[in-house]
Amino acid sequence: MIQACIFDLDGVIVDTAHYHFLAWRRLAAELGFELTPEANERLKGVSRMRSLEIILEIGGLQRSREEMDAMATRKNAWFVEYIEAMQAHEIFPGITDLFAKIRQAGMKIGLASSSKNADTVLRKLGIAHHFDAIVDGTMIIHTKPDPEIFLLSASKLGVVPAQCVVFEDAQAGVEAAKRAGMRCVGIGKKEQLGAADIVVAQTGAFDFSALLKF
Ligand code: B16
Ligand code: MG
Numbered sequence: 001m002i003q004a005c006i007f008d009l010d011g012v013i014v015d016t017a018h019y020h021f022l023a024w025r026r027l028a029a030e031l032g033f034e035l036t037p038e039a040n041e042r043l044k045g046v047s048r049m050r051s052l053e054i055i056l057e058i059g060g061l062q063r064s065r066e067e068m069d070a071m072a073t074r075k076n077a078w079f080v081e082y083i084e085a086m087q088a089h090e091i092f093p094g095i096t097d098l099f100a101k102i103r104q105a106g107m108k109i110g111l112a113s114s115s116k117n118a119d120t121v122l123r124k125l126g127i128a129h130h131f132d133a134i135v136d137g138t139m140i141i142h143t144k145p146d147p148e149i150f151l152l153s154a155s156k157l158g159v160v161p162a163q164c165v166v167f168e169d170a171q172a173g174v175e176a177a178k179r180a181g182m183r184c185v186g187i188g189k190k191e192q193l194g195a196a197d198i199v200v201a202q203t204g205a206f207d208f209s210a211l212l213k214f
Helices: 016-031 037-043 048-059 065-084 095-104 118-125 148-157 171-179 208-213
Strands: 004-007 108-112 133-135 164-168 183-187 198-200
Touching: 004 148, 016 037, 016 048, 016 065, 037 048, 048 065, 065 118, 095 108, 095 208, 108 148, 133 148, 148 164, 148 171, 164 171, 171 183
Parallel strands: 004 108, 004 164, 108 133, 164 183, 183 198
Antiparallel strands: none
16 A cells, blocks of 8 residues: 655656756757767766766767866756746646645655755755655665655655655656556657556656556
């Protein structure tokens, strides 16, 4: 019986995944190659530095640690510009209704985002009060697909992993949820998120009654 729903942030609650893509694409262009939407799937859910390592791998480039730090800082400044301009209405449709249904059913709600900017996004959307526990990129050592972020969320929520369901848009996030021993709702396309228990195109399209069948 599910006792808690744990939500990823970027790409699940709001389309900040697109802002990450725009910022990484801009950096790739500066480095002299194009970042395609397909290649971008590998960047979703993983930390900023891991994303940069993947970008350099895609471009067949090598850079020193100092150069990488400077590039990650530049990408983050562009991303922060996007999210500072974000409006509360950019939250995906159906999210607050889904939160209300979860609450009515007596379940807890957690947030598990790899982002170190999660606080800013939550503040812009005005939704931090919905969560019983928040875990972000500043609180973990190992990035998704490591299960650390979800195991920490479950422990903060006071629920065992087998009683949790994770909502994730990233391949790395689905893998992390399964490695944590949790159920997973994939947000996106089946071809990319086939390892999830169910895949829906958007979080708001998830049929709450499906939770009761898990
Ligand atoms: P930052 P999520 C993740 O957030 C993003 O999916 C991923 O693309 C990004 O690299 C990561 O956060 C780190 O973000 O650079 O803001 O610390 O999907 O786990 O909410
Ligand atoms: Mg995500």
